[in-house]
């Protein structure tokens with residue numbers, strides 16, 4: 001493994017950048033779910049009382065804890081989802097910096113990771129992976145992976161084709177066997193993007209981690225949700241995102257360990 005020299009300032013800067021982006025991601029998720037656009041309304045408001053969020057109430061992570069997770073005006077609980085999204089975003093920025101250093105690859109994976117974080121939290125709440133994220137993400141992933149990673153055009157295109165094609169076939173197979181939709185079209189589209197980023201060699205790693213974590217989460221949910229209040233549905237998008245993000249971070253050390 002090549003060694004990257006990273007200093008503490010770069011890690012702190014990455015973390016702060018991740019926190020600011022995370023706050024923006026939370027806003028994207030909230031506004032998508034509520035049918036608002038990013039420019040309208042211009043300022044964020046409390047969904048309960050309409051109180052405009054002041055700038056000092058909008059500091060990533062810090063504000064959530066300073067306000068005790070409540071609106072300063074009406075004391076309604078603010079969804080802890082925002083703090084979770086911001087934490088994930090900070091972790092992603094810092095871990096990427098540890099793996100790639102301050103490089104163009106760091107920036108590239110920050111971008112695609114951001115798309116996956118927003119898409120995952122929307123999927124968790126709506127069971128939809130929005131086209132507005134998956135389609136541009138898929139289109140951008142192929143040239144980015146081809147030009148900025150060792151995959152090249154062949155690896156990026158092959159990965160995209162196999163990832164998207166495999167999930168497309170699984171979708172048809174599931175529908176054929178069970179007569180209902182099991183995998184959404186959004187899963188197929190995001191696998192096109194993930195396949196391009198991971199490449200054919202790492203795609204099995206992505207799918208193994210996603211399937212395993214998804215299965216564990218499904219079993220936990222079945223144990224907790226005994227009354228089947230939520231049915232047996234869990235969205236698969238977040239697990240595909242988790243699998244591909246872990247693969248982007250740790251595929252190289254994994255293969256080094258595995259192939260010894």
Ligand SMILES: [Zn+2]
Pocket residue numbers: 046047048049050051071072073074075076
């Ligand atoms: Zn309020």
